[in-house]
Amino acid sequence: MADRDTAQDTGGQRLSTREAADRLGVKPETVYAYVSRGQLTSRREPGARGSTFDAKEVDALARRAGRREASASGNELAVRTGITLIDRDHCYFRGVDSSELATHYSYEEVAEWLWTGELRPGIRFTAPPDALSAAHHAVQALPAHSGPMDRLRVAAIAAAAADPLRFDLSEDTVVGTARNLIPTLVDALPSHNPSQGTAGPLATRLWSRLTAEAADPAALRALDAALLLLIDHDLAASTLAVRVAASARAHPYAIVSAGFGALDGVLHGAASGLAHRMLVEARDQGSAAAVVADHLRTGRRVPGLGHPLYPGEDPRARTLFRLLEDVPRARSALQAARQVVATTARHTELHANVDLALAVLTVSTGMPVEAGETIFAIARTAGWIAHALEEYAEPPLRMRPSGHYHGPRPPQPLP
Template identity: 85%
Template sequence: MADRETAQDAGGQRLSTREAADRLGVKPETVYAYVSRGQLTSRREPGGRGSTFDVKEVDALARRAGRREPTASGGELAVRTGITLINRDHCYFRGVDTSDLAARYSYEEIAEWLWTGDLRPGIRFTAPRDALPAARRAVQALPAHSGPMDRLQVAVIAAAAADPLRFDLSEGTVIETARTLIPTLVDSLPSHAPEQRAGDSLASRLWSRLTAEPADAAALRVLDAALVLLIDHDLAASTVAVRVAASARAHPYAIVSAGFGALDGVLHGAASGLAHRMLQEVLDRGSAAAVVADHLRAGRRVPGLGHPLYSGEDPRARALFQFLEDVPQARPALEAARQVISTTARHTELHANVDLALAVLTVSAGMPPEGGETIFAVSRTAGWIAHALEEYAERPLRMRPTGQYHGPRPPQPLP
């Protein structure tokens, strides 16, 4: 068919509609939308059955806009991914309900499965000999008041500097880097308990970095479940940052650094710290009503409630609350969280999100307010690597939106 063949004339190579769509990474209908907006020029060849497009003009548009994905209904950029689906108040990894995954498998098993497609029961991640000492020295050099995110960001940079093969973006090397980077991040944090063995689970080693309280099997199970549930959550802000970096072919350490940068904000990774402080205040004052009233009076949103992607309760919170039921020391904080939910429900219909459930864990375990953010950051590193692997397989530099200039029109006089 003429429309599926590349036309050639004295003016240079021309593309069919389908070929132009493939180069731009859009649907054929979108190509015609570009024509109507004056971004592309089409031409119907004599005797041809479809429009053709100048290859240089198509490539110039691709460079300006990046390789675009189909847009969502709201007009924002949508990116094809096979990692996470959020649908009808459920969250799925590779089509499997995350609550079921958290109930059955460990964090390391699910991370490995997301990266490779293979489930390896009992797998343990261990830090390499060169990277861990470098990361620990870098973390120890920080001021005493440095927080966990400061330490994690420095640790990933030090680990990168210790890896001369970090620029190898082959799939196998990236996965092996991920297997060693995550335990390096955990083991570089200061410990509150005797040093854990390398063969212990990542959850067990992370626990000793977050609190001096001893952990029983039920408490560790909650932490491991939290790590599984937080691995990914579609295209959150930090994941978008990671995919942009991976689109530019940044190495795995750099893409994790990009994720940490976006995560370190009160509206993203740090949100659980606000819920932690609120729950602690409820326990100290003995009244959720008084604490919620203070937030409402000040015009602040109540931490740990509501999520734009769920009409009901965040399924990750629901799963963690169920695990927390089996932890006796968590009962006071769990009851405080329920009082916050019921008290707020008198004023507005908001449901618990995962930050509130994380706060129950961190308060009951004697962790600092930043404990939830640390759990979030360590967990999400596995999801970022999964997204980087997807993005490395795409056309480079496709994550390039077009700016809408609203400044003074040229020419303007020199300042």
């Protein structure tokens, strides 16, 4: 049954004034201002209250205006997107539960589906030789103490320099760039098993770059699921940075570099490293109670717990924990994680987030503390490309908020 506030006729969907205002992100009186300027056409049905508006015409105006909306709280920027919805302790990609996707498909399959709308079973991403060679040389030139994020940033820049088509922002070319860039980032990282090569599923190749331990099917499945679950999470800080860059029509390599810059922080991509260290300490001590107590006593936040978008447990963590139960070597780290949650629950109601689950994966498989951030960065690259594709279809330079100047009033004397 149609919404009673939405009129339907043979000419297509009609919207009430309130619905048109909501789609445009403006007040109802502004809708009538658009009518008076000739930007919208209104129609009053016989016997109906108020005017109605053609839904397609309203949506076209929203796109032309480069719609930026106030959030429900009235003080945040919101951007229309069709990629991710977070609702009631669930995370949906294009309306499909991401946990269900992680149960049935691979990271590469879901990335391709997000970009193109087409699911291609068994798809594999392959790095082009020129881009991979340039990325390898750039990464090898870094100091020995360089971390994975240093290598990823340099690899992205080198791959861009090797791609003469990087400034082509047509949809097909951008998707092709994404299929090339993600494996280039993975394969440019130093490998613990050089014989692995650059063939096979992306998760398998990434595994050999994160740990010297042998892979087993259950652990590889957990790593692939982690990559899939981390593809996108609405407008996180790094994704907003990507959309700003895409709004200025930066090429895909540059928007990924913008994402890496925002991701490289302890409050975002590096958060799992703190949880990793905590689990190692809890495992070595044989109990999480003392470790949690130390965090609480010193006023530090317990890593891996709580998420502002989920009142309950992070669904990504729930899915990863379930998969990690099938990994025998993860048993002790899983137990430590559960002790952390249970101990903290005595003081405050906080649930596990994906950083804690990611830490269980990295600790139990001999991966270094930075591995969680590396997984996060590779995974999120696919989501950043999806957001860039959306933003390239919007009017350029729309991500330009107004500053509120609070400095000295002019004129001021020369310093």
